Amino acid sequence: MQKRSETTRTNILLSAVGLFARYGYNLTGVAEICTAAGVSKGAFYHHFSSKQSVFLAIFNDWMNLLDQQIQSARQSTETVPQALEKMLGLFETVFLQAGGYLPMFLEFWSQASHDPLIWQVVIEPYQRYRRYFTALIQEGIIEGTIRKIDPQIAASTLVSLTLGLLLQGLLDPKGMDWVDITRTSVSSYLQSIYIEKSEN
Amino acid sequence: MQKRSETTRTNILLSAVGLFARYGYNLTGVAEICTAAGVSKGAFYHHFSSKQSVFLAIFNDWMNLLDQQIQSARQSTETVPQALEKMLGLFETVFLQAGGYLPMFLEFWSQASHDPLIWQVVIEPYQRYRRYFTALIQEGIIEGTIRKIDPQIAASTLVSLTLGLLLQGLLDPKGMDWVDITRTSVSSYLQSIYIEKSEN
Numbered sequence: 001m002q003k004r005s006e007t008t009r010t011n012i013l014l015s016a017v018g019l020f021a022r023y024g025y026n027l028t029g030v031a032e033i034c035t036a037a038g039v040s041k042g043a044f045y046h047h048f049s050s051k052q053s054v055f056l057a058i059f060n061d062w063m064n065l066l067d068q069q070i071q072s073a074r075q076s077t078e079t080v081p082q083a084l085e086k087m088l089g090l091f092e093t094v095f096l097q098a099g100g101y102l103p104m105f106l107e108f109w110s111q112a113s114h115d116p117l118i119w120q121v122v123i124e125p126y127q128r129y130r131r132y133f134t135a136l137i138q139e140g141i142i143e144g145t146i147r148k149i150d151p152q153i154a155a156s157t158l159v160s161l162t163l164g165l166l167l168q169g170l171l172d173p174k175g176m177d178w179v180d181i182t183r184t185s186v187s188s189y190l191q192s193i194y195i196e197k198s199e200n
Numbered sequence: 201m202q203k204r205s206e207t208t209r210t211n212i213l214l215s216a217v218g219l220f221a222r223y224g225y226n227l228t229g230v231a232e233i234c235t236a237a238g239v240s241k242g243a244f245y246h247h248f249s250s251k252q253s254v255f256l257a258i259f260n261d262w263m264n265l266l267d268q269q270i271q272s273a274r275q276s277t278e279t280v281p282q283a284l285e286k287m288l289g290l291f292e293t294v295f296l297q298a299g300g301y302l303p304m305f306l307e308f309w310s311q312a313s314h315d316p317l318i319w320q321v322v323i324e325p326y327q328r329y330r331r332y333f334t335a336l337i338q339e340g341i342i343e344g345t346i347r348k349i350d351p352q353i354a355a356s357t358l359v360s361l362t363l364g365l366l367l368q369g370l371l372d373p374k375g376m377d378w379v380d381i382t383r384t385s386v387s388s389y390l391q392s393i394y395i396e397k398s399e400n
Contacts, residue, residue, distance in 0.1 A: 024314070106310035113303040114224070123372045130375075150384070156368075156376065157385035161357065164364025168356075172323045175330075176356065184350070185357035192392040 009047045011037040013061065016054045025055065025107035055108050056121055063125045066094065070132070080140030081194050088186050091162055092179050095169060102170040126163070130155050137193070146193055154193055161189060209247045211237040213261065216254045225255065225307035255308050256321055263325045266294065270332070280340030281394050288386050291362055292379050295369060302370040326363070330355050337393070346393055354393055361389060 015036035019028040030051055034044050048054050073086040112118040133155035140146030146154075165185065169178035215236035219228040230251055234244050248254050273286040312318040333355035340346030346354075365385065369378035 024310075103310065103313040106306055106313055110224075110303060110306035110310045113306055123375070126368060126372055127375055149388075152376075153381060153384045153388070156365075156381045157361065157389070160364030160368055160381075160385065161361045162364070163367055164360035164362070165356075167363055167367060168326060168360055172326055175323070175327055176352075181353060181356045181360075184353045185360065188349075188353070189357070189389065189392075192389075 005047075008037075008039055008043055012039060012044060012047060012054065013058055016051075017058055020055070020058075020104040021101055025051075025104050025111075052111075052118065056118070059122075066090070074136070079145050080136055080143060081145050081190070083136065084190055085187075088183065088190075091182065091186070095166060095179055095182060098166065098170060126159065129159050133158055145195055147195055149193055157189065158186075161186060205247075208237075208239055208243055212239060212244060212247060212254065213258055216251075217258055220255070220258075220304040221301055225251075225304050225311075252311075252318065256318070259322075266290070274336070279345050280336055280343060281345050281390070283336065284390055285387075288383065288390070291382065291386070295366060295379055295382060298366065298370060326359065329359050333358055345395055347395055349393055357389065358386070361386060 012033060016028070016033045019032055019036055023032075028051070030041065030044060033051070033054065034041055037044075048057065069090050070087055073090060074083045077083040077086055109122065112122050130152075134151045137146055137149070137151040137154045141148055141151065162182070165178065165182045168175070169182070212233060216228070216233045219232055219236055223232075228251070230241065230244060233251070233254065234241055237244075248257065269290050270287055273290060274283045277283040277286055309322065312322050330352075334351045337346055337349070337351040337354045341348055341351065362382070365378065365382045368375070369382075
């Protein structure tokens with residue numbers, strides 16, 4: 001069972017995400033979050049210093065979940081290409097989840113872009129994913145499943161391609177079948193960096 | 201020589217872009233734009249119905265310029281791969297120009313995401329670029345310089361990759377040499393879809 005304090009924190013986060021998605025980040029205040037979560041302002045400020053810190057907690061919780069899923073994809077597979085294929089499946093889930101949240105992110109980013117400290121928190125995951133995939137591709141080169149390419153360039157390509165697909169899918173959800181496009185285009189990029197089995 | 205009316209319009213656009221980049225979209229009003237451009241409110245409303253329509257005019261002017269450059273890149277080259285390489289050079293220029301404008305775009309997008317009509321204007325260029333590159337890649341397949349891939353998937357990959365690189369470069373300008381990463385990663389994707397000369 002969760003402790004009461006953890007339940008309160010979770011309640012606040014879930015209520016806030018619902019309000020941000022429905023009314024936007026700017027139009028949602030701490031008072032509305034407290035009402036929706038059924039907590040007092042005192043209880044709110046025990047857990048969070050501001051609306052901004054609630055948003056950052058939501059963002060970090062999502063990123064931590066994705067990190068865990070990426071690590072478990074790596075642990076349950078043997079070779080780097082197998083891990084990459086499994087991670088591609090994860091990305092489809094992210095895609096479907098992110099759907100309703102674009103306006104919320106845009107509003108938050110537009111505020112964060114004026115504040116260097118918050119901005120650092122916002123961009124940290126991209127830097128971390130680039131480092132993670134650089135190391136993973138390096139590992140694939142060593143195990144002989146990935147061609148001798150520049151791992152940093154390949155990692156940036158992979159992160160940029162998925163970020164661009166995500167953004168296009170959010171900007172223009174009805175434009176194409178983005179889940180299908182993502183699977184096909186990331187797969188075809190991955191195929192181009194793998195060493196085919198016949199080459200081994 | 202430009203007509204006086206065109207000069208006024210250009211003055212308004214240049215003043216607005218400077219104010220939007222410096223103070224943000226939300227904090228800039230029609231009054232500030234008129235003062236900076238040295239025009240009356242009457243003259244302003246002769247050309248534009250609102251601050252939003254000034255933003256859309258700036259956006260459309262940029263997109264039209266890029267369209268002209270893309271078309272002239274195609275006209276001055278013989279094969280599709282030659283045209284694609286020339287367009288890659290253009291993208292580096294877009295990259296360097298876009299640098300200071302991220303906060304302005306984020307603020308405008310976050311407003312536009314609540315308004316389906318404006319949103320359509322915002323996403324139209326992505327749809328257009330996808331169609332353009334789908335046709336160009338199809339042309340390359342016919343002329344025998346590009347492999348028999350799905351042109352729509354390849355076009356989406358190309359647009360997503362460049363959009364993702366642009367976004368990462370804007371989010372995290374000091375994280376990497378983005379112009380170099382762009383050149384290398386788009387080039388390596390293009391190499392993977394070309395038919396090598398020895399195969400011809």
